[in-house]
Amino acid sequence: MANHPPLAISTTALRKSYGRKLVLDGIDLDVAAGSVLALLGPNGAGKTTMVQIMSTLIRPDSGRVLVGGHDAIADPGAVRRLIGVTGQNSAVDNLLTGTENLSLMADLMHLSRVEGRRRVVGLLERFELVDAARQPVATYSGGMRRRLDLAMTLVGDPRIIFLDEPTTGLDPRSRRTMWQIIRNLVADGVTILLTTQYLEEADQLADQVALLDHGRIIAQGTPDELKRRIPGGHIRLQFTHLSSLEAAARALGVSTSDTSTSDTDALTLDVPGDGGVRTLRYLLAELDRADIDVAGLSVHTPDLDDVFLTLTGTTEEGALR
């Protein structure tokens, strides 16, 4: 704890409401320079509002926002010079071609003609848009559009990037491409704050995850730290008869009275364990020795879904209501 890395983004007691609806209820958030923070939460948790405030698009009702050492409320111009934003809604000009969109950004970044041209060509290559460069964006696929969107954000070579749900609506292949692009940015030392409702995405990309629910941060830490906060993994056994379930419970020393580990209607029994080969071999040997028929077996490692469920006490769908 002695060496704190410098902070790229820091918010203190951020509050925002729309009318009588409280959207952000006192958010404190720190993002270390060169790291990736994922703001994870269901729809309506306040993720987009957070990004809009940190990227100077809207002002909070109260609280403090520092981005790259500048006060985003008092001096938004200084913040805008440092950041790049890829919003949730596609921020590309549909009537222009890919090249024209990127050139527009180069002009607005006040780059020289030669430098602008160089960056536009470089980004088209890097984001595999060379073939479509002269096509109007209206003809682009969702994945291409998202890549162009991010490429436009990068024309100015920002050191702090906000990505609001960068992979929502993308097919799995495009999502993987986007993840790789984001990892490459991180490797270049860029600070990234991204929002996502995909737990896997936060797990894949983020150094730190902040769980946002109803305008509050309910947990924050590395993906591993968060996973450690919930009960460990388990092996789920499926039976065809209640008698074999009970026999197995006796053989393995697991109680059948605890409804969180044993379901006598679905005929499943959860045995705590990490799902390693040694554990499985032991488990199967014990069941074999007791001559118990097992219909199925599945290994469950804790994921961020479990974290969310444990901490909010609601499912994602539940949080929507």
Added chain:
Amino acid sequence: MSYALRDSSTMLRRYLLHMRRYPVMTFMVIMIPAVFLLLFVFVLGGTLGAGLGGDRSAYANYVAPGILLLAIAGAGQGTAISVAMDMSEGIIARFKTMAIFRPSVLTGHVLGSVVQTVVGLAIVVAIAIGVGFRPTATPVEWLAATGVLAMVSFAVIWVCLALGLVTKSVEAASNLPMPLLLLPFLGSGFVPTDSMPTAVRLFAQYQPFTPVMETLRGLLLGTAIGNNGILAVAWCAAMTVGGFVWSVKLYNRDPRP
């Protein structure tokens, strides 16, 4: 602030590209006044010309300034629609988070619309001359008339820009500027205001388009201008300042979720 000109011209280039990709709007700017011109000269022109103590070609001369103002109001409607369409796009949020001259999105729209309008007006004037419009203007008067047209276009477009920003939908943006399209009719554009009943005449004499049309008529056809020139400049200045201040205020509002 130092980037005001550079960013405005970048945005102007964006809108000129839009016009090339989406020429329907420019076509509309020319079509509406052209159709009205042909209707009024070839269908109504004989009778209306006789009412003025002349013939069809005399009416073509009389109606030309009104048609030009109709073209400008139509162009303003186009501006309102295109800015409302633009504001619904995610790229506006991107512009707002960039270190650029903030109103450049607006100035780009206005300059683009002015260019579009001037092109439209040139074509409408050419059609008018084709159907009997015979201006008597000297080159200096032509220059002055062009200046008046540019000035009133600029003013109407700023007002329409605000109307496009204040609406929530593209449909509403196309309806709000409608009254402007009526102003040439409820003024001296199509018939002299003396022929109207008192209430209508009072409105017609004191609304902004009438002094503009009278000034154009004076410059192009040699009729008396009187104090209409001053009034035209004053109205245009007021509309420009009002439209600009309102537009910037609307643009700087926080976007609602």
